[in-house]
Amino acid sequence: MKYLEWIDGGVTAPAGFKASGVHAGVKSSSPPDKLDLALIASNVPSVAAAVFTRNAVKAAPVRLSMERAANRELQAVVLNSGNANCCAPNDMENAIAMSDAVAQLLAIPSERIAVCSTGVIGQEMNIGAILDSAPKLVRSLGRESSHSDSAARAIMTTDTVKKEFAVEFELGGKPVRIGGIAKGSGMIHPNMGTLLSVLTTDCAISAELLDKVLRNAVNESFNRISVDGDTSTNDTCVILASGSAGNAELTLDEDYGSDSWKFEDALCAVCAKLAIAMAGDGEGATHLITCVVDNAANERKAESIAMSVIASSLVKSMIFGCDANWGRVLCAMGYSGETFDTERVGVTFSSAAGEVEVCRGGRGLPFDEALAKTVLSEHDVTIRVSLNEELEPGECPMCMCWGCDLTYNYVKINGDYRT
Amino acid sequence: MKYLEWIDGGVTAPAGFKASGVHAGVKSSSPPDKLDLALIASNVPSVAAAVFTRNAVKAAPVRLSMERAANRELQAVVLNSGNANCCAPNDMENAIAMSDAVAQLLAIPSERIAVCSTGVIGQEMNIGAILDSAPKLVRSLGRESSHSDSAARAIMTTDTVKKEFAVEFELGGKPVRIGGIAKGSGMIHPNMGTLLSVLTTDCAISAELLDKVLRNAVNESFNRISVDGDTSTNDTCVILASGSAGNAELTLDEDYGSDSWKFEDALCAVCAKLAIAMAGDGEGATHLITCVVDNAANERKAESIAMSVIASSLVKSMIFGCDANWGRVLCAMGYSGETFDTERVGVTFSSAAGEVEVCRGGRGLPFDEALAKTVLSEHDVTIRVSLNEELEPGECPMCMCWGCDLTYNYVKINGDYRT
Numbered sequence: 001m002k003y004l005e006w007i008d009g010g011v012t013a014p015a016g017f018k019a020s021g022v023h024a025g026v027k028s029s030s031p032p033d034k035l036d037l038a039l040i041a042s043n044v045p046s047v048a049a050a051v052f053t054r055n056a057v058k059a060a061p062v063r064l065s066m067e068r069a070a071n072r073e074l075q076a077v078v079l080n081s082g083n084a085n086c087c088a089p090n091d092m093e094n095a096i097a098m099s100d101a102v103a104q105l106l107a108i109p110s111e112r113i114a115v116c117s118t119g120v121i122g123q124e125m126n127i128g129a130i131l132d133s134a135p136k137l138v139r140s141l142g143r144e145s146s147h148s149d150s151a152a153r154a155i156m157t158t159d160t161v162k163k164e165f166a167v168e169f170e171l172g173g174k175p176v177r178i179g180g181i182a183k184g185s186g187m188i189h190p191n192m193g194t195l196l197s198v199l200t201t202d203c204a205i206s207a208e209l210l211d212k213v214l215r216n217a218v219n220e221s222f223n224r225i226s227v228d229g230d231t232s233t234n235d236t237c238v239i240l241a242s243g244s245a246g247n248a249e250l251t252l253d254e255d256y257g258s259d260s261w262k263f264e265d266a267l268c269a270v271c272a273k274l275a276i277a278m279a280g281d282g283e284g285a286t287h288l289i290t291c292v293v294d295n296a297a298n299e300r301k302a303e304s305i306a307m308s309v310i311a312s313s314l315v316k317s318m319i320f321g322c323d324a325n326w327g328r329v330l331c332a333m334g335y336s337g338e339t340f341d342t343e344r345v346g347v348t349f350s351s352a353a354g355e356v357e358v359c360r361g362g363r364g365l366p367f368d369e370a371l372a373k374t375v376l377s378e379h380d381v382t383i384r385v386s387l388n389e390e391l392e393p394g395e396c397p398m399c400m401c402w403g404c405d406l407t408y409n410y411v412k413i414n415g416d417y418r419t
Numbered sequence: 420m421k422y423l424e425w426i427d428g429g430v431t432a433p434a435g436f437k438a439s440g441v442h443a444g445v446k447s448s449s450p451p452d453k454l455d456l457a458l459i460a461s462n463v464p465s466v467a468a469a470v471f472t473r474n475a476v477k478a479a480p481v482r483l484s485m486e487r488a489a490n491r492e493l494q495a496v497v498l499n500s501g502n503a504n505c506c507a508p509n510d511m512e513n514a515i516a517m518s519d520a521v522a523q524l525l526a527i528p529s530e531r532i533a534v535c536s537t538g539v540i541g542q543e544m545n546i547g548a549i550l551d552s553a554p555k556l557v558r559s560l561g562r563e564s565s566h567s568d569s570a571a572r573a574i575m576t577t578d579t580v581k582k583e584f585a586v587e588f589e590l591g592g593k594p595v596r597i598g599g600i601a602k603g604s605g606m607i608h609p610n611m612g613t614l615l616s617v618l619t620t621d622c623a624i625s626a627e628l629l630d631k632v633l634r635n636a637v638n639e640s641f642n643r644i645s646v647d648g649d650t651s652t653n654d655t656c657v658i659l660a661s662g663s664a665g666n667a668e669l670t671l672d673e674d675y676g677s678d679s680w681k682f683e684d685a686l687c688a689v690c691a692k693l694a695i696a697m698a699g700d701g702e703g704a705t706h707l708i709t710c711v712v713d714n715a716a717n718e719r720k721a722e723s724i725a726m727s728v729i730a731s732s733l734v735k736s737m738i739f740g741c742d743a744n745w746g747r748v749l750c751a752m753g754y755s756g757e758t759f760d761t762e763r764v765g766v767t768f769s770s771a772a773g774e775v776e777v778c779r780g781g782r783g784l785p786f787d788e789a790l791a792k793t794v795l796s797e798h799d800v801t802i803r804v805s806l807n808e809e810l811e812p813g814e815c816p817m818c819m820c821w822g823c824d825l826t827y828n829y830v831k832i833n834g835d836y837r838t
Contacts, residue, residue: 054754055750055753055754056752056753056754056755056757056758056759056761057749057750057752057753057761058753084746086746086749087746087749087761087778087781087782087783088782088783089782089783120744120746121744121745121746121747121749121750122745122746122749122777122778122782122783123783124783232750233746233749233750233753313732313829317829317830320830325539325540326540326541327503327505327506327539327540327541327652328540330476330505330506330540330541330652331474331476331540331651331652333475333476334474334475334476334477334652335473335474335475336475338475339475340475342475342476342506358541359506359541362506363506363507363508363541364506364507364508364541364542364543406830407830408827408830408831410732410736410830411736411739411825411826411827411829411830412827
């Protein structure tokens with residue numbers, strides 16, 4: 001087996017998990033084949049960790065799930081699309097009712113269920129449709145790839161592709177798996193969560209270590225993408241660890257052993273795949289943009305500059321137009337809040353079609369405009385910025401962030417989202 | 420005479436100022452009737468104050484003008500559109516050459532001239548065209564309205580309307596005037612400057628007071644608008660005070676006298692008119708959006724929340740689509756970084772076509788969708804947010820910020836800006 005092997009199965013790949021997705025009709029205007037209610041459940045109470053939106057306005061399901069995740073033990077996550085259940089009449093009552101219905105059918109305490117919602121803010125949720133569909137949702141649970149697929153589809157809103165990945169690796173001779181699904185297309189900007197994502201693993205791991213590893217993984221993946229700079233009221237990322245893999249339990253000991261690193265690496269890989277899939281599927285996007293900031297004094301500075309570039313409307317519009325107007329990259333770097341020597345900055349655009357260096361020592365270089373157009377016409381483009389700074393001891397000089405271009409369709413999608 | 424009277428004449432309205440605007444051909448592709456070089460000059464050395472971009476990448480003319488404005492005495496401002504003279508070969512040499520040429524023709528020291536540039540970043544400026552046109556620029560100086568008009572037009576880039584206002588008021592029986600021109604359409608976001616603007620006044624005023632009043636006025640006008648969240652490398656706002664009005668000199672004394680307040684009021688009024696004109700003329704805009712946050716504990720909080728709403732891509736897209744999706748207003752408030760009680764928030768949309776209350780106590784209200792559509796279809800729309808907080812002693816509960824919608828044309832304009 002390779003160090004990390006990508007496998008099928010999403011959240012049902014790890015041992016001990018089932019999933020389902022059904023059509024409940026949360027949004028009256030959605031077609032009858034649109035799945036909109038999902039459930040991921042573990043056979044046993046699982047060790048759990050979660051991160052939530054930093055938005056001061058938190059949806060009722062976020063507040064409920066925060067409370068329940070604080071116990072560090074969960075057994076299921078129920079999710080709906082079509083309504084955010086935020087700032088809406090009876091929002092907390094409805095979030096509780098949704099988990100109570102599932103709890104009763106699964107015969108587990110409601111406190112072991114996290115709830116996630118995504119969709120329009122401020123409209124009362126059609127809780128009747130959800131309660132009516134709960135028996136079907138629970139009956140449909142299964143551990144095949146197709147069950148994870150249904151759950152991944154049921155949480156999509158303006159997403160155009162489902163986001164689902166799973167990975168296998170070895171800990172002390174035992175195969176261990178991590179799987180994940182996610183949704184996210186608009187209202188995407190770092191500051192925790194930035195999406196709905198449910199992750200599962202069969203790894204035996206302590207609650208403290210799981211919490212720490214999840215935070216690290218989210219910081220290096222979901223918190224490094226931006227679609228539109230809007231941090232949602234509903235962002236949630238939950239991981240459940242069933243412990244069924246039979247490995248020696250990973251714990252937060254002082255030397256943070258190599259098996260823990262291996263688990264963190266694998267979780268980061270799954271989260272990064274989901275995050276990149278979200279950035280590339282940004283509302284209306286025609287390009288996935290990767291910004292690499294390198295040769296920085298430290299990683300924090302590299303990250304802050306890369307995020308500023310990725311989030312700039314002018315940079316995003318320029319990539320949409322396949323126009324190598326690199327001055328906008330320098331401009332966005334300049335308002336990142338970081339200090340750097342402009343006279344040392346280099347900028348290069350690249351893609352599968354080639355590479356074009358446009359700026360060196362903070363000054364424009366003559367470049368082949370036709371080649372630049374060709375390079376930027378690819379779907380996946382990279383903006384590589386070099387700060388040419390001296391590396392601080394013990395630091396990493398590089399960070400990679402992901403975003404998408406700003407297009408007519410972003411405006412169109414968001415000009416009439418409710419209708 | 421009314422307390423404040425709006426008058427014609429722009430920067431040439433105050434006594435002692437001349438202006439001109441000519442075609443130099445800075446950008447080879449610009450049509451022969453596009454004015455692109457402007458000059459505003461005082462007959463005498465003037466008291467001066469200025470604010471500049473906070474972007475860490477500062478264009479050469481910004482760095483040059485910062486140095487010269489530190490002397491608090493200026494006599495002229497020379498400006499070009501078509502090239503930002505930023506991160507470009509020979510940028511500082513060219514900024515100096517531009518002011519030297521004008522200085523020689525005006526027979527004043529080059530140190531008394533501020534330089535402003537706006538346009539593409541990173542391309543070498545056609546300094547030959549500017550030097551060749553300097554004699555024509557100086558010959559064209561005049562004190563008629565038409566001269567201010569030419570200067571205002573010469574600094575336009577993607578602007579669709581010129582921005583030019585002047586006001587008259589009385590200090591100790593003497594008529595005093597303030598005039599201003601500005602440009603700005605993209606790369607507009609607070610953090611000082613956010614535009615090019617030249618203001619003139621014939622008021623006799625000390626350098627210290629002028630500096631203080633300008634900073635206050637900019638904070639309450641230009642720093643309260645956002646078009647796209649991008650803070651430019653070239654933002655500059657300069658004011659020259661010739662002292663020709665004959666009023667008793669205003670100074671920074673301890674009680675900040677009522678005449679000083681009157682001057683500050685008038686300057687704020689001119690800056691606000693210019694700022695609102697910029698927001699309404701944002702790149703591709705079809706709506707001017709005013710966000711009023713009221714019943715806040717203090718003005719700083721009201722401002723921070725209003726700016727967060729105005730700058731949200733999702734709010735901007737929603738106004739473009741005339742869709743009363745008010746949840747996005749709450750979402751943007753929530754990530755402003757301010758704390759507030761969601762359960763007390765009220766939101767109302769209004770315009771010349773009427774008013775529609777959509778949220779009270781943090782919950783959606785049933786509202787007339789057809790009326791909401793009609794209200795939001797007007798060019799000027801207002802989003803009024805009430806926090807219903809207790810006012811802190813000595814504080815102002817309200818702030819107003821301005822922005823524009825996000826449209827297909829913003830994307831189009833910025834997808835191929837260079838070509």
